[in-house]
Amino acid sequence: MYTPKGTLDRDAQLRQYAPLVHRIAHLMIARLPASVELDDLIQVGMIGLAEALARYEPSMGVQFETFASQRIRGAMLDELREADWLSRGSRKLQKDIEGAIHRLEQRLQRPPRESEIAEELGMTLAQYHEALSRLRGTQLVYLEDLGNKGEDEEGFLDRYLPEDRDADPERLLADQRMRAALVEAIAKLPEREQYVMSMYYEHDMNLKEIAAVLGVTESRVSQLHSQAVARLRAKLREH
Structure with a gap:
């Protein structure tokens, strides 16, 4: 891609690789709170490109x-x-949902239904769904976070979007144990939530694509994702 003068055409290159920016932004947005705008991520991503x-x-x-x-x-x-x-x-709401799920699992000896979680929290089902939508992305499971007791002592991005820490053998060993526990916990999720996690994390599908497969709205997929991760966090904190 060169101009008539033989120099690289930067505008053409930006256009060629713009879909890569959009892809990364769409994958990242589901891991972030609803206050983060997709267009803002894309704009910053284009600067990175x-x-x-x-x-x-x-x-x-x-x-x-x-x-x-x-x-x-x-x-x-x-x-x-x-x-x-x-x-x-938002952090308190996240912990409240995880706590409610944990208590219900202990009492019921099975994954609680949405209506049961809402009742445990003293919410209507509609209020619970709204809470899940507000927490979009704030509950994404990262192994570093699950092993950290002092959550409020470090920044959110340091826990949920961490840098590469594989150089630490002790941390790597802990991650391997946690990954095994994570696989086991995912297998115990309700079927539809398993589908969402599989499509998002294994097949790199975005919320719109998952919604089309399941025949629901993107908002509903976001709720299912938040709820699935809340279940996983509640389960994995036992390890």
Whole structure:
């Protein structure tokens, strides 16, 4: 992609790789609170793409898309780190839902239904669904978070969108144990929630794509995702 003068056409390259930015933004948005706008992520991601185009050299030994994906995601995370978009109220609501699920599982010896969780929380079913929608993304399971007791002592992104920490052998071993527990916990989710988790995490499908498969709205998929992760967090905190 060169201009008539023989120089690289940056605009054409940006257009070519813009779908990569959109893909990363759509995958990331489901992991973030509803206050985060998709368009904002895309705009920041395009800046990351432009930086990747300016800095990439074939001699680096990696494919451009791999290099660009890292720069795009990094730009999005840097922007999110500068914003204060997770309230203490949201954290409390998250913990309340996890606690309700844990208590019900202990009493019922089975996964509780949505109506039962709502009743345990003193909410109507509609209020519970609204709460799940507000918590979109704030409950995503990360192994580092599940092993951390002092949640309020570090930033949200440090727990939920962590950097690569594989260099720590002790942490890696703990992660391997937690992954085994996670696989077991996912197998015990209600069937529809298993489908959502599988399509999102194993097949990299976004909320719109999952909604089309299940025949529900994107909002409902978001609720099912939040509820599934709340169940997993409640279960995995036992490990």
